[in-house]
């Protein structure tokens with residue numbers, strides 16, 4: 219039985235991850251943490267996730283959580299995940315990060331740590347979005363420079379980072395496929411007058427409203443036609459199930475930095 223710990227256990231994703239662990243054979247909940255002073259500290263994790271009592275209490279001790287578990291799932295904030303990384307590296311355990319919004323420096327720290335620990339880092343754990351990642355690059359390559367690429371994402375009003383980690387990943391994939399430097403061609407929203415769209419621009423646009431779980435659209439606009447790829451998440455369970463699948467997979471891998479393309483066997 220693989221013991222899984224959840225950092226950010228009382229969060230929107232944390233509660234869904236606890237429910238997914240409960241639903242999956244071969245894994246059991248080893249514990250969960252929240253920030254110091256969180257009002258739910260001490261509460262039963264099962265009850266917190268709307269399930270029967272699990273007799274495991276929510277704590278704020280990430281080191282004890284890492285000690286008690288084989289693998290940690292962390293969907294929180296970049297600075298919280300960096301502290302989880304340190305705790306996991308000190309004990310040579312495995313970790314799955316769903317957190318988005320890491321800086322380039324934080325990503326480098328994760329890459330460095332993953333030379334000696336097993337780590338999955340993926341901005342979107344759903345199967346559909348990972349298939350979208352795979353085909354977006356192929357479509358961009360086939361259509362080439364004659365088609366303008368615009369990426370639109372929509373999320374709930376509480377989301378902290380923008381654009382979404384998923385939209386960032388799509389823009390990186392399309393830029394790679396078209397051999398463009400995203401730092402030079404990425405355009406994040408537009409306003410005012412210009413001479414029109416730059417030929418090689420990759421537009422990325424963010425919408426925030428209500429309780430939208432996650433929507434992504436990649437538009438390839440040509441003269442006389444538009445091709446669109448789109449994905450809509452109807453439930454957080456799709457991300458939670460993906461993260462538990464990643465946790466089960468990564469415990470038996472050699473040290474390294476993986477993403478969902480590896481977990482799902484989608485890598486070429």
Ligand code: NAD
Pocket residue numbers: 225226227228229230231232251252253254256293294295298315316317318319340341342343344383457
């Ligand atoms: P949320 O705010 O509901 O949950 C985050 C939780 O982390 C909160 O409960 C917060 O109290 C907790 N937290 C803060 N400091 C902590 C600490 N020191 N120790 C432990 N817990 C701490 O947010 P959410 O909607 O669950 O999203 C969390 C992250 O996951 C975001 O970065 C979001 O973009 C990302 N996300 C990723 C995917 C994916 O598939 N990879 C899917 C959905 C969301």
